[in-house]
Amino acid sequence: MTSTPALHQNSAEQQELLHNIVDSLKDQEGALIPILQAAQDSLGFLSTESLKTISKLLNMPYSEISGVVSFYSYFTTMPRGRYTIRVCLGTACYVRGGKQLLEELKKILQIEVGETTEDKLFSLEVGRCFGACGLAPVLMINDEIHQRVKPTKLAALLAPYKSENDSEATDESPKISQEDAQ
Amino acid sequence: MFEITINDKKLNGDDSMTILDAAEMSGIKIPTLCFLKGFTPLGACRVCVVEVEGANTLTAACSTPLRADMVIKTHSPRVQRARQSVLELLLSEHEGDCKFCSRSDDCELQALALELGLEAPRFEGEKNHLKTDSSTAALVRDPEKCIKCRRCVAVCSQRQGVGALFPQYRGFATTIGPAFHSDLDSVTCVQCGQCVAVCPVEAISEKSHIADVLRALEDPEKHVIVQTAPAIRAALGECFGYPPGVLVTGKMTAALRRIGFNKVFDTNFSADLTIMEEGSELLQRLRTVLEEGKSAALPQFSSCSPGWINFTEHFFPEYIPNLSTCKSPQQMFGALAKTYYAQKSGIDPDKIVVVSVMPCTAKKFEAARDEMCDSGFRDVDYVLTTRELGKLIRLQGIDFTSLPDEEMDVPMGLSSGAADIFANSGGVMEAAIRTVYELTTGKELPTENLHITPLAGLDGIKEASLRIEGTKSPWNFLEGVELKVAVAHGLGNAAALLEDIKAGKRNYHFVEIMTCPGGCIGGGGQPRFTTDEVREKRIAAIYSEDEGKPLRKSHENPAITEIYAEFLGEPLGEKSHHLLHTQYTRKE
Ligand code: SF4
Ligand code: SF4
Ligand code: SF4
Ligand code: FES
Numbered sequence: 001m002t003s004t005p006a007l008h009q010n011s012a013e014q015q016e017l018l019h020n021i022v023d024s025l026k027d028q029e030g031a032l033i034p035i036l037q038a039a040q041d042s043l044g045f046l047s048t049e050s051l052k053t054i055s056k057l058l059n060m061p062y063s064e065i066s067g068v069v070s071f072y073s074y075f076t077t078m079p080r081g082r083y084t085i086r087v088c089l090g091t092a093c094y095v096r097g098g099k100q101l102l103e104e105l106k107k108i109l110q111i112e113v114g115e116t117t118e119d120k121l122f123s124l125e126v127g128r129c130f131g132a133c134g135l136a137p138v139l140m141i142n143d144e145i146h147q148r149v150k151p152t153k154l155a156a157l158l159a160p161y162k163s164e165n166d167s168e169a170t171d172e173s174p175k176i177s178q179e180d181a182q
Numbered sequence: 183m184f185e186i187t188i189n190d191k192k193l194n195g196d197d198s199m200t201i202l203d204a205a206e207m208s209g210i211k212i213p214t215l216c217f218l219k220g221f222t223p224l225g226a227c228r229v230c231v232v233e234v235e236g237a238n239t240l241t242a243a244c245s246t247p248l249r250a251d252m253v254i255k256t257h258s259p260r261v262q263r264a265r266q267s268v269l270e271l272l273l274s275e276h277e278g279d280c281k282f283c284s285r286s287d288d289c290e291l292q293a294l295a296l297e298l299g300l301e302a303p304r305f306e307g308e309k310n311h312l313k314t315d316s317s318t319a320a321l322v323r324d325p326e327k328c329i330k331c332r333r334c335v336a337v338c339s340q341r342q343g344v345g346a347l348f349p350q351y352r353g354f355a356t357t358i359g360p361a362f363h364s365d366l367d368s369v370t371c372v373q374c375g376q377c378v379a380v381c382p383v384e385a386i387s388e389k390s391h392i393a394d395v396l397r398a399l400e401d402p403e404k405h406v407i408v409q410t411a412p413a414i415r416a417a418l419g420e421c422f423g424y425p426p427g428v429l430v431t432g433k434m435t436a437a438l439r440r441i442g443f444n445k446v447f448d449t450n451f452s453a454d455l456t457i458m459e460e461g462s463e464l465l466q467r468l469r470t471v472l473e474e475g476k477s478a479a480l481p482q483f484s485s486c487s488p489g490w491i492n493f494t495e496h497f498f499p500e501y502i503p504n505l506s507t508c509k510s511p512q513q514m515f516g517a518l519a520k521t522y523y524a525q526k527s528g529i530d531p532d533k534i535v536v537v538s539v540m541p542c543t544a545k546k547f548e549a550a551r552d553e554m555c556d557s558g559f560r561d562v563d564y565v566l567t568t569r570e571l572g573k574l575i576r577l578q579g580i581d582f583t584s585l586p587d588e589e590m591d592v593p594m595g596l597s598s599g600a601a602d603i604f605a606n607s608g609g610v611m612e613a614a615i616r617t618v619y620e621l622t623t624g625k626e627l628p629t630e631n632l633h634i635t636p637l638a639g640l641d642g643i644k645e646a647s648l649r650i651e652g653t654k655s656p657w658n659f660l661e662g663v664e665l666k667v668a669v670a671h672g673l674g675n676a677a678a679l680l681e682d683i684k685a686g687k688r689n690y691h692f693v694e695i696m697t698c699p700g701g702c703i704g705g706g707g708q709p710r711f712t713t714d715e716v717r718e719k720r721i722a723a724i725y726s727e728d729e730g731k732p733l734r735k736s737h738e739n740p741a742i743t744e745i746y747a748e749f750l751g752e753p754l755g756e757k758s759h760h761l762l763h764t765q766y767t768r769k770e
Contacts, residue, residue: 004362051361061345063369066361070351077362 005069005077008047017042018050022057032058032068036075045076073125081116081123083161086140090129093137097151101137102126104151108158121162184250189257201232201243201254210256213265213294215272216331217244218380219713221340227331228268229294232256240264266298273300274307276383277326283384284573288710290382291329312357317365320373320389320546325357328385332358334377341699343674344493346371358385370496372673374489374697375543375567375706388543388707391564392574398535398563399442406535407445407523408438409515409594412453413541413605413702414568416723420709421572422582427719429727432587437575439588448590449538450597452515453604453613455745456486457736459762460508460610461618462753464692465657473659479503481668481683481690484610486510488548489697491766493673498680499768507763511604512538512545513554515594516561517761522749523594531557537564539571541605541705544697556761567707596741599728606721607671607701608637608644611694615648615667616735622650622657632734638721640700640714642675643668645690671696671704 010018021038025031035054040046046069055062069075087093087102102113105124109117116123132138135147146157183196188208195204200223205212216227225245232243235253240261255261273295280286315323332349335358339345346369350357360369377386398406415431424430438446463482470478485491485506494501509517516536524531538545548554549562566574575582589595600616603609612634619627626632636646645668653661668690670679676695682688698704700717703724733739750757 004364004368061339061348061369063348063350063359063361064339064345067348067350070362071349 005046005048005051006079008049008079010043010047010049010053014043015053018053019057022054026058032060032065036069040075045079047077078114079116079120081121083121083141084123084125086125086127088127088130088136088138090127090133092133093129096136098137100151101139101149101154104154108154122158186248186250186252186254188254195248197247197249199248201241201246201248202230204248204254205243205256212243212256213297214244215290215294215329215382216333218333218336221336224332227272227329229265231261231264231268233258233261262298266300269294269298269300270304271307272329273303274305275309276329277309278384284387284390285384289384308354310355310357312363315359315365316389317367318371318373318547319550320375320543321366321371321378321386322389323359323366323386324384325359327383328358329383330356330358331382333380333382334358334386337376337380341672341674342372342374342376343677344370344372347377372489372492372496372697373544373547374673376698378543379706379708379710379712388567388570389546390570391546391566392570392577394564395537395566395574398537403533404535405444405529405533406442406537407447407519408443408537408539409447409449409452409512410434410438410539411449411512411541411605411702412602412724413705413708413720414539414571415727416605416703416720417541417568417708418572421569425719426716427723429723431727432589433582433585435590436585436588437580437582440580441574441578443537445591447515447594448597449511449515450601450604451594451741452511452518453601454597454736454739454742455514455762456508456511457600457613457617458742458753459758460484460506461614461621463506463508464614464618465622466754468691469659472663481693482506484694486604486610487695487697488542488544490673490676490695492544492547493676493697495766495769497677501680502766502768505766507765509762509764510548512540513548513561513764514762516549516554517557518745519594520557520559520561521761522745525749526593531559535564536562537566538562539566539568541568541702541708542698543567543706553764569707569709572709593741593744596739598736598739599731599734600736602724602728602731605702605724606638607696608634608639608669608694609701609724611637611667611669611692613736614692615665617737619648619650620735621737622654622660623652624654625652631729633725637667637669640717642672643670643679645669665692666690667692667694669694671701672699673697
């Protein structure tokens with residue numbers, strides 16, 4: 001469960017992007033959810049400033065928008081790491097060790113669910129059934145599915161992501177300043 | 183029209199009625215909790231369930247329309263057991279101890295437990311541990327007591343158009359409040375207290391000043407004076423078992439003396455003064471436009487309702503120039519108490535404590551605004567709501583009903599009937615027109631009983647116009663002018679009116695806005711529970727107070743003539759400007 005969204009300050013381009021998103025979607029029925037999705041997709045997460053901007057542009061109370069954002073676990077109000085790890089806790093995965101996987105990941109990454117590592121590499125989330133129950137327990141790292149994962153193999157599983165990041169200079173995820181991590 | 187059966191009694195109804203309406207018509211009381219008259223029923227709490235023949239499950243009476251031939255049982259053993267269980271579950275999550283709760287005299291949850299005959303708790307539920315929110319000047323939120331009925335959500339967003347409170351999160355973690363888990367001061371809340379007025383439990387309340395007032399009264403160094411708003415006298419009786427609409431002005435005065443206030447004064451005094459200042463301001467704006475051909479912000483908007491001021495500053499800052507610069511009567515009183523009264527009575531203003539009794543929570547916010555220190559001191563120190571005064575009277579062991587009627591003190595306790603009607607939606611406008619008409623024409627307002635009937639009552643937006651004829655100098659520029667005015671109450675109505683004005687669909691010279699439905703008589707600090715029937719009774723009581731006064735027009739009040747002669751000079755003069763007028767700030 002998230003508390004107050006990050007106090008990240010949007011750049012001028014990010015604000016413009018947000019204005020464009022709202023403009024292009026605001027006339028459709030039930031515009032709020034598509035707008036929030038598009039904003040999160042392009043900005044990475046929904047900061048206080050982004051939400052307040054949307055509130056103003058839609059002329060909709062901030063408390064009402066936050067009600068929607070906090071209702072769906074899909075929305076995130078904190079900056080994400082480069083890789084989001086989702087551990088499936090659907091029934092099949094749960095009984096076949098999903099819970100232990102999660103505990104082990106918390107230990108390795110030193111974060112709780114919903115948080116991001118200090119180096120901004122990994123965020124930890126739980127998921128509900130990725131439709132791969134036969135391969136339980138399952139976890140996803142961004143769009144890649146990893147099946148029949150064992151807690152003991154986790155460190156090895158994460159290693160390539162760490163080194164890949166070292167070798168890559170470009171960074172397409174949103175720029176995040178140090179204060180945003182709180 | 184079709185027939186239904188309710189508890190073996192036949193009744194005619196139609197599908198515009200709910201089961202709850204039908205029960206009410208047949209004199210049957212179905213308990214309710216989340217239901218709020220005038221709003222779409224949510225069917226959230228399930229306290230109102232009834233048995234409908236042929237249906238497998240119990241049905242919520244508040245949200246189910248009648249169907250032909252329905253056979254309804256409202257109090258069968260099955261229904262009663264279900265209601266008890268619903269309530270037991272609610273109570274099991276409710277973190278509260280009635281013995282130490284400010285709502286134990288009017289809590290709907292507690293009353294329901296008694297009505298449904300609950301005995302010992304059966305379940306011990308998990309509780310959400312959430313902190314109390316005292317971030318704003320007027321309100322305290324205790325989310326641990328919230329039963330999630332969502333009445334506050336309906337009132338804040340639908341009636342007031344503010345939207346500070348909404349359901350947050352999901353499932354067991356759901357809270358009803360400001361964005362995420364933040365405090366109320368991090369969202370826009372105009373402090374009107376309409377949420378407080380409808381909350382069935384102690385989840386939202388006014389920030390109490392009773393302890394501060396008692397401390398001041400105890401201090402022998404302090405000279406503690408009190409002012410009461412006009413709306414109090416038509417409602418305070420309800421705290422002591424009187425039916426709504428009984429005027430208790432005399433007993434209220436007696437009670438305040440017995441509590442120990444050194445002087446019992448009247449906000450009505452400064453309401454009369456407001457009319458002099460605000461009326462002069464209107465005439466000045468009209469002169470600028472009509473005689474000098476220059477521009478001035480018209481319509482002029484009234485400024486006595488602090489929730490409305492907050493609303494304009496946040497939502498319609500482009501209309502700030504239209505707001506009258508007059509402070510509200512409460513603040514005019516405070517500024518004069520620590521200057522004019524201090525001087526007249528020879529008391530050091532530093533020793534004077536000004537307490538107001540207001541029907542309103544936003545008045546607490548207003549009194550605490552940075553700029554409200556023009557006397558050189560905090561102009562108004564403490565603000566009690568009507569409900570808090572009721573508690574204070576009881577706390578002091580005063581038997582209210584057996585008190586004699588007493589008169590208020592001079593000079594700041596003298597007032598005209600025009601001041602009384604400040605309590606009603608439409609009243610400020612009527613009071614202003616009584617004076618403006620007479621000042622400019624030399625004749626009394628030619629309407630029956632001095633009333634302007636189209637502006638009275640509970641319609642959300644009201645309008646009237648009046649041709650000014652037979653003007654005397656220097657007001658000849660008004661000759662033949664059709665003065666157009668409008669009145670709105672409830673901020674949702676105010677916003678609708680403003681949008682129309684903005685779009686050029688309506689235009690006026692003067693507009694009165696009151697934050698609360700019905701005006702101050704329906705304020706967020708009034709005794710619970712304020713329904714439209716209660717509003718109408720209080721409104722009628724206020725008009726009869728006005729009609730019973732020997733003086734009915736603000737400019738006839740001798741205490742007003744005196745204060746201009748002795749102290750202020752003239753309306754809109756330098757001293758008035760300094761003490762009685764203010765400015766507003768655009769807020770995000
Ligand atoms: S809110 Fe009502 S039920 Fe809860 S502690 Fe207070 S009086 Fe008791
Ligand atoms: S005080 Fe008025 S504006 Fe504030 S939350 Fe309550 S109803 Fe809404
Ligand atoms: S704060 Fe009061 S009115 Fe609002 S949902 Fe909770 S109990 Fe109901
Ligand atoms: S009163 Fe009918 S469901 Fe709450």
